[in-house]
Amino acid sequence: MGKYLIRRLLQVIPVLFIISFVVFCLVFVAGDPVALMLPEDASQEDIEQLRESLGLNEPFHIQYFTYMVGLVQLDFGDSFRYNQSALPIVLERLPATLELAAAAMIIAIIIAIPFGIWSATKKNSPVDFLATGGSVLWKAMPNFWLGIMLILLFSVTLGWFPVSGRGTLSHLVLPAITLGTGIAAEMTRLIRSSMLEILNQDYIRTAKSKGIRNFFVVNKHAFRNALIPVVTITALQTSTLVGGTLVTETVFSWPGLGQLLIQAVNTRDMAIVQASVFVIAFIVILMNLLADILYKILDPRIKY
Incomplete structure (x- = not known):
């Protein structure tokens, strides 16, 4: 190791x-x-x-x-x-971007895991078609369009959340949902396919034949072994999260690295562009390394 x-x-x-x-x-x-x-x-x-x-x-x-x-x-x-x-300017903006990316990933996991498991255990049922169809629909929605629609509905019409800016938890809700739903859609489909493969394994059938409750079979035995591809896609989605913040931060005027990079490109502030891309690349590489470490934790049989 x-x-x-x-x-x-x-x-x-x-x-x-x-x-x-x-x-x-x-x-x-x-x-x-x-x-x-x-x-x-x-x-x-x-x-x-x-x-x-x-x-x-x-x-x-x-x-x-x-x-x-x-x-x-x-x-x-x-x-x-x-x-x-x-x-220093880039590093000053980085915490805002990491905060948005972390919130978006939490929302994606909260949505994707239950829907992915539920869809796999109810294969070819209305629930399955709803989950898979919904994931395709959410994946197809552009971030900027979804963000604008959320602003019009929840900020302008209902007045529940601020239109833009950063400061309180309420400022974080809409941009995190905008960024997290697209990732949740992709993770849902991956969890479903991974769970379907695991549920057909012999040891799952053996666990069921021993009288173990289906809840424990699915969540303790099957889901743990289905986590390997989920960890992979989560690490790979880091680049999607950081890239998605470029648009999301602009729509919601979120003062993060994405908004800074867009402004730097428009004004040809090349020092900011180079520093921003370097920091983003380092974060993506670090997340891929973290994913490899998590593989060993989830499955000790994996050899490096």
């Missing part, structure tokens, strides 16, 4: 290197941010002077080398919009 963790941690380095290279290339070809940093009546001399001070007049390989030297020191440069180092 220890050797495996060391190997996985060492694999993080080339992955982050590749991600940083791709992000830098995309930023390099995205355009010149100097045009947004200076007023429209700025002279060509002012433009060239600012470009030289930022190192943007250097060739690609020189700019990339400078970028990598800063990256090793966790220095992504200064944000021209906020006039300070980019990484």
